Amino acid sequence: MKESRYNIYLLDEKEKKGLIYNSMQRSIVHIDDEVYNLMRSGRIEEISDDVTDVLKQGRALIDENQDELQILKIMFNRAKFSALSTGFTIIPTHLCNLACTYCYQGHGDVMGKTMSTETARRAVEFIKKNAVGRKSLGINFYGGEPLLFPDIPFGILEQIKQFTDENGIYLSTSFTSNGTLFTEEIVKNLKDFEHEVQITFCGSREVHDAVRVDKKGNGTYERLMDVISLFRDNDIRFHIRVDIDQENYHTISSLLEDLSQRGFGGLYIGFCPIGKDICYTEMERDSGRIDLVSLTRLFKVAHDMGFRTNPIYIQNFIEGCAAIKDAFLAIDPDGDVYKCIAAPNYKEHRFGTLDESGNLSNVNYDAFCSWTLRDPLLIEECVQCKFAPICAGGCALSAYSKHGSIMSPGCDEKDLGEIMRTYIMLKHPELFEGCSYESIVL
Amino acid sequence: MKVSYYNVMFPYDDSYILFNTLRGAVFVVDSETREVLMEGKLSALGEELTDLFTTHGIIVKNEVNECDEYRLMYEKSKYATNSTTLHIITTYSCNLACTYCYEGKGEIEQKSMDTKEAERAIHFVENLTESNNSSSLGIELFGGEPFLNMPINTMVARELEKWCEETSRNFSINAVTNGTLSTQETVEELAQYKCSFLVTVDGTKEIHDQRRRYKDGRGTFDDIMDGLWRVRDSGLHIMVRINVDEYNKEYIVPLFDFLKEGGLEDTLISIKPVFNSSPACLSYGYCLPDTEELRTINDLCHCARERAFKTEEPEKVLPQGPCSAQRSSYFTIDPYLRLFKCAILPPYEENSAGLVDLESSRPLLNSVHTDFMLRNPMEIEPCKTCEYVPICRGGCPVEIYQTQGTARGYICRKPEFQEVIQQKLLNIVKKHSSCDHALANGERR
Incomplete structure (x- = not known):
């Protein structure tokens, strides 16, 4: 019998309540401070038999000869090479109607191409070929602003829907949009598909209107509120992303209050740090990266105000991101194919280009192999990390920009601990009834 | 360039x-x-x-980077699950006592699957196929001698075919049999499921009857031939497996002629070496005992093709991915509902890769499973740099496992x-x- 390397311990020292969350099994075992102390000090043979049984059930205690790293490796590879589903992110255009001051893409001025009808046709062919025999297909539209020329994404979706209907494949689509261009007509079109929309805020009205501005400098806050009403009236599935840095951090509660007052209380909302890891150009605004402790507090605040939220999605902190999966690819306006949607500014990560028949040509095997073979268990930090089963090495592109190689960690273990604590506490409040947030140690 | x-x-x-x-x-x-x-x-x-x-x-x-390219291709194939395949051991018993049997002639183990166990096995197979999202399911009835447990064979075939039809999947079934029990009734029963037959014949009657015998020592050749004709007349596919060693190699070409004259020219021929510890591999490509036997097998395949037989061994030389022992879509399941990564690993408990969880009907896998799944020849030192690795794959994982205690080694027969x-x-x-x-x-x- 030994302790699982993937146990995450939480303890409220005052209430003497604790738990073990096993990141590989996603199991939770409730413990008291005595068991906590025995487990932490390696005296597992002193734990009573019935408690040991429970710990074994939750795989917090495992057989001596079990090698969890190896099991994890098979889990990763199964997920990575799973043929069940496939997904594509398409950039219909790099152009954007906004000029947000912190845009990592240089607000459409660094790359400015738009997908031609011919490239869209190639993309459709490519996607069809890759979707044959799968259970489900997901198409995400990204930009620039994907709704700047709505005929492109909806044209693609129509053709693909015909194919998926004929072949019994479940099709879903999502739009990563700034939100300002949604109209009655777009909303109507969207309802023909299984969909999800993400729109972005950046603080209270005052901050948002100074930062997320159109090309003439006009704010977009009120426009987004109208769009949310439109979504609500039409049963559009959507969620809100709020970009956070040190400057807008303290204004978030007024954004949340405003949303609540307008009757948008139960919305799904997520908070993302504004980072500079993968910028196409120097950002015009550099107000400092928010620390993870502060960031996760926002999830707690939103949760307590009745919003739906989940801190585990920070930093792609859930089995890596889709980019680690073999069957997920991104297509840019030139018909260039990448693993990661944020990579088109890094030509060295290009896998190849779509040819007339929708096949990948000019294949860069080096990029292809290194992305597909990225394995967190070949990264020393990840081998040692107890969050590896959930994080899977983090964002590869961020790892590349930080360390010059995608075979390096894209995250920080210390940060992950903070996220996990918030996650568990929000997800299982009943386990910590009577405990205060601050008294719980990791 | x-x-x-x-x-x-x-x-x-x-x-x-x-x-x-x-x-x-x-x-x-x-x-x-x-x-x-x-x-x-x-x-x-x-x-x-x-x-x-x-x-x-x-x-x-x-x-x-071609090394990475092969490594990736290998890794991908391991987890490709378009098709789920299993060997189902419906019984360990056997009515023969072949001289070279690796399974102990049905005396080490005799257990047969009962209805309850078969139900669980069927449920497990359905769950596995479902979770793999496979568009086809292929099963092989295996033993022992599977035809000693026909009620269960029929049940397995009937239920799984029905399930595949209901869930729009292709279903195929094959029986690996010694061929002595192919009665009219059995053949007709299995013909409903278009079951193909894999029957072992070790040469002409003269030599076959010395090697493949009933428990009382009588030869089986004539009974097998009667059975083969029945199978042929039902329009089912036949593959004749010939286990070759130095004692019977002279008798193989005359067998080809016998089969041809007997109207069995559509039979697929499969020639495998006899090993000491294990039988011939079920997926062709690894089993290369030594140069001499290899040459013999190669020559014999050539002779079969010259006589217009099709051979299981491909004429071409093509690069290979992992064999079924390393695929997540493959298991052998035995009457105890234990799981193995290759049909030649049972009945030995220490070779088991896990068992079927009775509650969930899902696999509970152990470190033997991990060991097989994690093997990639491109992570093994001498194979990494060998120009023959896409053909050889570093040897048979089962043979390596049996001789070295881990599948993650290699056997070099360059x-x-x-x-x-x-x-x-x-x-x-x-x-x-x-x-x-x-x-x-x-x-x-």
């Missing part, structure tokens, strides 16, 4: 056979071209050859591989000798 790492060349008359182990492309080249490739002076190739060689991967772009590949390529090239730069089997994966 650079020369592929996986080119190998053999002399052929006054020119050379050029073969790429990673792509399976074959060319005949003159000594000049050979030299250009050996020295990597690709500018001297000329436009036409450069194009041709690029298309078939004889030369590749500088940035191409000289044997060179020999057999050379022989096969010669046969292929001779067939196509009219072409200048004979492209014999240059299709890409």
